[in-house]
Structure formats: C-alpha cells, structure tokens
Amino acid sequence: MSNNTVPSNKPVKSTDLHIGEAAPGCKKRDPILVADGVSRTFGGLKAVDVDHVEIPRGAITALIGPNGAGKTTLFNLLTGFDKPDTGSWTFEGRPLSGMPAFKVARMGQVRTFQLTKALGLLTVMDNMLLGAKGQAGENLFRAVFPFFWSKQEEANRVRALDILERFKLDSKKDDYAASLSGGQRKLLEMARALMSEPSLVMLDEPMAGVNPALTQSLLDHILNLKAEGMTVLFVEHDMHMVRHIADWVIVMAEGRVVAEGDPHEVMRNPAVIDAYLGQHHDEDLGEDPAAEEERVEAIKELLD
Amino acid sequence: MIDWGAIFSNAAVELISPTTAAYALAALGLAIHFGYTGLLNFGQAGFMALGAYGFAISTLSFGFPVWGAVLVGIGASVIFALILGIPTLRLRADYLAIVTIAAAEIVRLLFTTNTFQSFTGSANGLSGYKGGFAGLNPIPEGRYGFGPFEYNEYDWWLRIVAWSIVALACLFTWQIMRSPWGRVIKGIREDEDAVRALGKNVYSYKMQSLILGGAFGTIAGMIFVLPRAVVPSNYQTSLTFFIYAILLLGGASTILGPVIGSMVFWVLLSFFSGFIARAVEAGWIPFITSIQAGQLRFILVGVAIMLIVIFRPQGIFGNKKELAFVK
Numbered sequence A: 001m002s003n004n005t006v007p008s009n010k011p012v013k014s015t016d017l018h019i020g021e022a023a024p025g026c027k028k029r030d031p032i033l034v035a036d037g038v039s040r041t042f043g044g045l046k047a048v049d050v051d052h053v054e055i056p057r058g059a060i061t062a063l064i065g066p067n068g069a070g071k072t073t074l075f076n077l078l079t080g081f082d083k084p085d086t087g088s089w090t091f092e093g094r095p096l097s098g099m100p101a102f103k104v105a106r107m108g109q110v111r112t113f114q115l116t117k118a119l120g121l122l123t124v125m126d127n128m129l130l131g132a133k134g135q136a137g138e139n140l141f142r143a144v145f146p147f148f149w150s151k152q153e154e155a156n157r158v159r160a161l162d163i164l165e166r167f168k169l170d171s172k173k174d175d176y177a178a179s180l181s182g183g184q185r186k187l188l189e190m191a192r193a194l195m196s197e198p199s200l201v202m203l204d205e206p207m208a209g210v211n212p213a214l215t216q217s218l219l220d221h222i223l224n225l226k227a228e229g230m231t232v233l234f235v236e237h238d239m240h241m242v243r244h245i246a247d248w249v250i251v252m253a254e255g256r257v258v259a260e261g262d263p264h265e266v267m268r269n270p271a272v273i274d275a276y277l278g279q280h281h282d283e284d285l286g287e288d289p290a291a292e293e294e295r296v297e298a299i300k301e302l303l304d
Numbered sequence B: 001m002i003d004w005g006a007i008f009s010n011a012a013v014e015l016i017s018p019t020t021a022a023y024a025l026a027a028l029g030l031a032i033h034f035g036y037t038g039l040l041n042f043g044q045a046g047f048m049a050l051g052a053y054g055f056a057i058s059t060l061s062f063g064f065p066v067w068g069a070v071l072v073g074i075g076a077s078v079i080f081a082l083i084l085g086i087p088t089l090r091l092r093a094d095y096l097a098i099v100t101i102a103a104a105e106i107v108r109l110l111f112t113t114n115t116f117q118s119f120t121g122s123a124n125g126l127s128g129y130k131g132g133f134a135g136l137n138p139i140p141e142g143r144y145g146f147g148p149f150e151y152n153e154y155d156w157w158l159r160i161v162a163w164s165i166v167a168l169a170c171l172f173t174w175q176i177m178r179s180p181w182g183r184v185i186k187g188i189r190e191d192e193d194a195v196r197a198l199g200k201n202v203y204s205y206k207m208q209s210l211i212l213g214g215a216f217g218t219i220a221g222m223i224f225v226l227p228r229a230v231v232p233s234n235y236q237t238s239l240t241f242f243i244y245a246i247l248l249l250g251g252a253s254t255i256l257g258p259v260i261g262s263m264v265f266w267v268l269l270s271f272f273s274g275f276i277a278r279a280v281e282a283g284w285i286p287f288i289t290s291i292q293a294g295q296l297r298f299i300l301v302g303v304a305i306m307l308i309v310i311f312r313p314q315g316i317f318g319n320k321k322e323l324a325f326v327k
Helices: A071-078 A101-106 A124-131 A150-166 A182-194 A212-227 A239-245 A270-286 A289-303 B004-016 B018-037 B044-060 B066-088 B093-112 B114-120 B131-135 B153-177 B180-190 B192-197 B202-225 B237-250 B256-281 B290-311
Strands: A031-042 A045-056 A060-064 A086-091 A109-111 A200-204 A231-235 A248-253 A256-261 B143-146 B149-152
Touching: A031 A071, A045 A071, A045 A231, A045 A248, A045 A256, A060 A071, A060 A212, A060 A239, A071 A200, A071 A231, A101 A109, A101 B192, A124 A150, A124 A182, A124 B180, A150 A182, A182 A200, A182 A212, A212 A231, A212 A239, A248 A270, A256 A270, B004 B018, B004 B149, B004 B256, B018 B044, B018 B153, B018 B180, B018 B202, B018 B237, B018 B256, B044 B066, B044 B093, B044 B114, B044 B202, B044 B237, B066 B093, B066 B131, B066 B202, B093 B114, B093 B237, B131 B153, B143 B153, B149 B153, B153 B180, B153 B202, B153 B256, B180 B192, B180 B202, B192 B202, B237 B256, B237 B290, B256 B290
Parallel strands: A060 A231, A060 A248, A109 A200, A200 A231
Antiparallel strands: A031 A045, A031 A086, A248 A256, B143 B149
16 A cells, blocks of 8 residues: 655664564564464354464564454453463463463553543543552551551552653542543543553554554554563554554454564555455445545554 | 320431331441442342341350350351352342342241241241340449430440441441542442453452341341341331331432431331321221331331332432432
C-alpha cells in the first residue's frame, strides 16, 4: 500500500535480535519467552498450532495476522487464561505451562485485553492500586488492622500518581473508571499493568477503538515501556503502527507462525502478502474504500 | 374504630427487635456476597438454618456451652460454603445462584425429614436451648424500658447482644471494605478476568467472601431463633428473598443499608399487617376476610419493593453516581 511512511521522529529500533536466518521459529539472541508445540483446538478448528516461537527480550515484538489467525488465543494460552491441548513454554527460563493466570501475572508477565477491562465502579486510583504487587492488606486478617498496610498503601499511591501523571490521567484519579472515554480506558489499563512492575507487557490490540489523537500518545507510551527496559509483545491489525514501533514482527495465519522478521522485510514476504491478501479479499467486500483511504491518510499524518 | 396507637407502637417495637437485627446481619452477609463481590448467593436461608440448628442441636443433643454451640454453627457454615464454592466459584455467577438455591432447600429438607427426628425434631422443630444464653445474662430480673419498648431482663439481654453483634459486624465490614482486600473484592465484582490478570487469586478471594458472608448469615440464624423456637418452615426460599429485599431497599454495596433496610422493612411490615387487620375488622375493606388480610401485607411488601427498584434502584444509602454507569 504505502512505502513513504517512514516518520521523521523515527524511534530507535533494536536490531540484531535473531540468530541465523529470519524464518518462522528462528532462534533469538536473548529470548524472554520460548514456546514449543503449543496447540489449541475449538471443536474441529485448530485455532493455534505453533511449533516453536521465541520472543526477544528488551524489544517490541508485534504479533500480526488476519482475523481468526489465532493471535488472541495464543495470548490467552501464554498468559494462563486458556489451557492448551499440547505444548510447553518458559518465561525467563521458568516453565509456565499449566500455571493459572494470576501466578503468571505475579511472575512479571502482565497482559491487557482486546476489549478493555477497566473496573468501572472503582475509581481510577483504585484501579491503579489494584495493580500493585505483594500488598499486605490484601490478606483478610491483616486487612482489619490498617497499621499492617497503611504505609505500603501510601507508597503505592505515590507511585500510582506518578504513573497517572505520565499517562495524563492524574486529574481523573477520583473519578469512576466508567466515566473515562474508550481511549482513556486503554491508557488506564496500560498504566494499571505498569503498577505491577512487569518484565513482559502483553498488549492485545492496544489501538482498537482509539481515536487518532490518542493513538500517538499510546504509541509513545509503548515506546517508553521499551525505553524503561521492559519487553513488549502486542497484537495489532494496523500495519503502519507495526512498521512504526515494532522491532520484530511475528506473522500468524490459520494458527501457525508463517513468517518472522524485522517489520520492513517481513511485509515483503510472500507468505505474509498471501495471508493478508486473503483477508482483504474477504474484508473489503462490505467496506467503503474511500473511508478506508481517508483513515489511512489520517494515521499517516499523525505518524509523521 | 381503628386503634392507631396500637398499630404505631407495634410497628415501633420492630425497630429494635432481635428479628430485625437477625435480618440486618443476614443482609450484611449478603451485601458482602452480592453487593461487594458480585456473588449471586440465593441460599442465605440455608446458612441461617445451619446457624439455628447448629446452635440448637449442639446445645440440646450434646450439651455444648453457648460458645461451643456458636462455633459448631459457624463451622457447619464454613463447610457448607466450601461445598458450594469449590465446584461453582470457577464458573460463571449464574451457576452459583442455581446451586445455592438448591443447596439451601436440601439443608431445609434434611432438617425436616423424619429420619433425624431425634436430633432435629423434624417438622416440629426444636426448643429449650436458650438456658445457656439466658444464664449469661447479667441484668437482674424485672421489667425495664418505656412506652412500647418495655421488656423483661431476657428480652433486653437478647436485644443488647444482637445489636452489639450487628454493630461489630458493620464496623468489621466497613474496615475490610476500605482495605486493599476490599479493593480486590470490588474489582472481582467489576471484572474478575482483569483482576486475575493483575496477579490476584480470584478463586480464593471469592471463597473468602462466600465464607465470610455465610458466617454472618449463620450468626444471624442464631440470633433469629433466640426469641422463638427452631422451626424448619422458617427457612424456605422466601426468607432469602426477604433478605434480598432488605438489601436492595438499603443499598446493595453499603454498610448501613442492610441495617436501616431491615428496620424499614420490619416496621413497614408490622404497620401494614396491623393496619389491614384492623381495617378489615372495622369493615373498611368489605371484600377481604381476615385470613386474606394476613397475606395482603406480603403483596404490599412486593409492591413497595417494585417501587423502590423502579424509582430508587440504588437503595436508601446507595450512591446515585454509581447508577449512571450501570449497563
């Protein structure tokens, strides 16, 4: 589609992440997450069937692919929200398979959701505080006596306010999360995930349903995560975003990893073009091409 | 002519009656379940029955002291909560609702069946277990009070103990709900997957909530039987629904809601029944017999609840702001 979208404020890309040729399942120099033989079927449909995949540490990895490629299912499997039929995976060298979601999160691998899960009738601040790890006051018996937890609570509050300021949500801290706009909820969800000081942040379609003005700020936040030393794995549909911020791209189609590589090369890969052409043949039937063009233009402008 | 004085004083008596306290405590337990955690427990009557029978049976059949009998009741309700929770808390909220309503009926029918008559007294129920509790009474014999609130020493002792327990339970609930524990619990009500993704063991928290609210229901069941006898037919599903009515009346996720809700509920119920009975006697409502009048009060309660849900769905103490975002 477009080949002139290299933005002026180009983010610093991590390179030299892989060993050998950039092929599906290729080895990484320093993988944070390694998965082997992961499969999941729904009835007769094989939603995920990944032989081997490694996520490089300290980089932004995009997981792309047409609708129904199994991206979100793979996310759910890796984070313990779903159980695979077969397969095993390790996170920072420790086996994770079969571990419940809350333990996965405690190990430093936090996720967000495609459909934003802001806790509506909790204030923004309470949403944030919920993200903090190892809270003494979350034990029922200690909860009764504030001196066990009030100091820790105060420290968490300061940290939460600091993160909220970065996400420009500090003025909303006493409002119900339900009163935020869709984009602000995405920001809140990401900010909340940061409260747990994760080492791997997994974002499921962070840009879905976000207006273009907020998109830029979300992109900056994702780049900041990397700058702070976190590893990011995100699912995204929009190729421009991917090209803009991702250091590494993993392409899925029909449950399999069909290509891997740096964003510019991978999009020239015939397997990827096939996967996406297939999707566009299906999708464009009902869509208004003029509106689509307009949207792409708007995003391009923002990215520049 | 209608004796308005008697109607009002009978209604006022309900304000501090032990039954009102028992319903308030049971509703507070339900507030923990439903209002704060989002657990649809329709078996609060079962928890109350376990409290009543646990207390009565361990006193009558095994000669336990009061504290032992109380512990037996609470122990039984913890086991009941575990049995209910282990299979259902991993599933969607609706399943807990179905299982609890069935389990509460099973408990009631087990207490009603003739098989265990020597322990449970079957349909006749149990009485004569109050000696231990009355023995702890420090108030000297006599009648105390003023106006409609004039009772003997046992009735005062019972009211003081009952309302002290309610006050302590309110303080306890208020404290834990403003702690990080309460924050996790309220987060689970909003979206348990989000809370899980933040590293909280949602299953364990739901179980703690179920046990805690159930224990409140159990203690309520003990208070409930101290001014009367243990009768199995008291623990029908309708008991659970009255408690839900109280909870919604007061405000589902509030501390004082269940207490004030219970007072309003019982005062109104007593007022309606007194008024209707006397109005029928006086010939004001010619098409109703006095037997029908007894049932009419529950119809009026139903209408009142409907009006509350329509015009003040957040309850007396609920936060109007919350309502703006209810889907």
